[in-house]
Amino acid sequence: MLSVGHGCVDVYQGSVAALIPFFVAERSYAYAVASGIVLAASLLSSVAQPFFGVLTDRWALPWLLPVSTLLGGAGVALSGLSGSYGLTLVFVAVSGVGVAAYHPESARVARIASQGSHTAMGWFSLGGNIGFAAAPFMVTAAVATGGLRLTPLLILPATVGSVLCLPVLRALARAETAAGRGSPVPPAKREHDDTRSFVKLSCAVAFRSVAFMGLSTFIALYARQRTGGGTTSGTVALSVLYLGGAVGTVLGGRLATRFDRVAVVRGAYLAGIVAVAGTVLVPGPVLYLFVALTSASLYVPFSLQVTLGQDYLPSRMGTASGVTLGLAVSVGGVAGPLIGALADATSLRTALLPLILMPGLACLMVSTLREPPVHRLVAPEPVPERQP
Template sequence: MNHGIKKDLPGYSYLMMAGHICTDISQAAVPALLPFLVIDRGIDYAAAAGLMFANSILSSLVQPFLGMLSDRKTMPWLMSLGMLISGLGIALIGYLESYWAIFVSVLFAGLGSAMFHPEGGRMANRVAGELKGRGMSIFAVGGNIGFVIGPIMATAAVSAWGLKGMVVILIPVLAMTGVFISQQKHFIQYTSASNLKDNSLELVAGPKDNWPGFAKLCVPLFIRSIVATGIQVFIPLYWVVILMQTQKLSSMMVTVMAISATFATLIGGRLADRFGFRRVIYLAFGTLSPLIVLLLLIQNVSLATLVVVILSAAVYIGYSPSIALGQKYLPNQLGLASGITLGLTVSIGGICSPLLGKIGDVFGLTAALYVLAGIAFIGFIGAFLIDET
């Protein structure tokens, strides 16, 4: 069985990446749709931020529990069901007129994401065999690729067919759901073989969970989530309201940020292997506040775009090292660690986004972004609490 795992590792690692892509396509569509919803549905900034909240709140509450459950019982079907629910939630948006109906649909999509990530992160760790860093890096990049494709698909579909065109998101989702369903037996086999190996190692080495170290890691991860969600919500709106660009160009900024994030995720893992986890995270948080302030001082669209590219890279360069470090802290709770580092710490930004949206409504987008710069500085301080091992 172990020989089979080593032989099939690349294929199954990339399969997990593909599932992550299809799940996060749905999540990534939400910020790209906000400018269209603001104009076409007449919602305000707080309501737009509220949709990010809807995409995150249920996911935040459910994911840690699903992670703990997956540590006790193998449930690979959660990945297939999660992908399907997430896609359906976004596809329905174009057929709903009421803001609260849209809110519930986005909430539904968030639930699907919550179902996929804990089991997906746990399974990615298992199929990686001894190559944990490589396997988790491949899985994490899947999320970034999803956030590249999602806005492109959303912008193209809405531009061509209106908001109802979002139904096209179901094409890749249904295809990948079918593939995952066909592989259920193999997922169970991988988990069973890995569990046997883990049990034999525990008899010899007895790995312990480092909860204090994990808790320290979560502090900057929570801050990073708030900053990441903040720029996803406000950068497209900033392009329309402050820089006077079109809705299409503002939505495409989500894709620009996602492309930058993808390369940063790949580079971040390599930098962490060479220089250490903490140094990479210090570098990321040390640049966030200055970059946000610099953006607010620039009126040239080209220069502003360059700053946003660097800003997005700074937000994501510590992403995959944080996931791997979190699983290293909790070797006996991989599902829970994945549910928190891949889910809860990401979703917390959506929970806080309505408050930032309210600041934007009352004091303007510029004020909201200055507040975001202050929050990023708090994250820089929190990064110093992280243990290297």
Template structure:
């Protein structure tokens, strides 16, 4: 495993996904400051989803045809710029535009980042992808904390300061693009030839049916995650009468445990297999979510939030590796689908979930999303076991 490359990718992933993590934490402030409805707030999440999810597979397709390592620098630059625009202006259409630009940065970074991480990981695919993915998970977890700190510092316009570190990291990554360019798909890492993930000269055929089942399972996970991620602060405020700052902390707890879950998930997948790890995690989520929506004590709810975040993120890096294994000749495209869909596709459901919250309260959203890990587990039951060790 090439740890230097993995660390650089970790840093880029961290900065890019801090921007994504800031968006849900900003929603209560937008709702309060600009009198947005839950539906209008949900549309902001959908704007992020449209630009990141739909465009991301296209970037992955381009990366398969020709490596584009400079996208590693473009990603955090655009993501930080979009957040700055959303904070600088109060007009709703400009906030939407800023979040859309943020999503383009996400779309540019992830497929190329995952392709290079797969090559640099050598034989320890799930563990290496786990380290790379932790950058994104940590970014999501840090996003709400950074929102709170910057808003306390300078109000909503204070979040524009985030563009400064994003720009500095983008410059650093652009200056080391040569290191990424040296990682051709056929070059091994760590003394083995497993670096060939990402080349079309692999003998394995693309397994489209398992990949489609995996993608549908990821969509279920995405709706679950975006439902929690988007409405958790509002749930904490409405149900537990918490302050906006306390509500943002609940997101950090959820996503912070996700960082731990991602690392553990990679280790478990390398030991027990990707499919077993992912299926088991989805089944474990069901009772946790059923209990969570019935809890009235904030302390117990916080403890459950920790286990939910941990279990949900056990699935993250194994699912990326599964996508690359199912489409060995289209690793960039597979990464664009699995990472783009996994993180963003549920945003398309956010306006609908927002309407449910407007009509029946935020708790109704959390009661509904319990069904999605069950559907995901059922979909994965049809994946041929022969594809996994």
């Protein structure tokens, strides 16, 4: 249920990028202006996500799961109703806050449910990848014929996701009641924190974000140019980018059961250099193959970086989750308008060329990291009843 619920939330991260071609076509936005919409969603989300992470370090806040799911959906659903660029930014920013509120607490709960299993956390992340992948099809189905005025239809995944959260809340409440515990979360010892390694890991996440978010913002438009296709070719390219992430996430969890996480992350970023270069430089239908390879190589580290961050900062797992998950979208969102401005001044191909460097810089950041010990979060165990 957590995995499916995660997908229902991450639909709205994918929807913002999927709506960009429709904003460009219907409102004649330039590249830089259109990428500002992605920035609005990601920037506020990035600021809010560590804040919610700090809160979940102090208190368990499972009620955030359904509330934040609905908030994320409502913002995207309202984004197409007004022709005002300012109101559009406000609505997607509201959606970003909902997404930000969801991830740190859901990562904490998923860590409890997974009992430290990398494979299980991979499945949790897979749900988000599938949500990303489904977003272009949902957006196209909703607005391709009727235009942006039909974006309210996109509230449906949020409704489903919020309902799926309710059994999770009940299960957590029963566990806490049985254990006789309240909502405060006891902190781990701070001497176990490896802040230096966490900072290096965060830099790697930031570089990955620039590569992935830069491509996700412009790949639909770029695919049309490179393949000579129409709207469908752009939708397919964006979906391949997201579906490749689903494959990469599962593969990352599997590999981490055989090799240490740092080695898997390092190897994935090395492969990512070649994959991103192929996406930017190779013309024609082969573009789709390199898009899939790029997505897989950038998503193999995704769930592993979340658990690595939690293990480098075991006394502040919520903060670690908020930072790693927040940076995964925020820095790329900030870079989006810069890429768009460069594309307006030169060409989209020229603007995407710097993305080839990003996986290499991420690999450099993780090259000196060591595998940390795994710190387990456990669910409260029932207090045994006294025998008469």
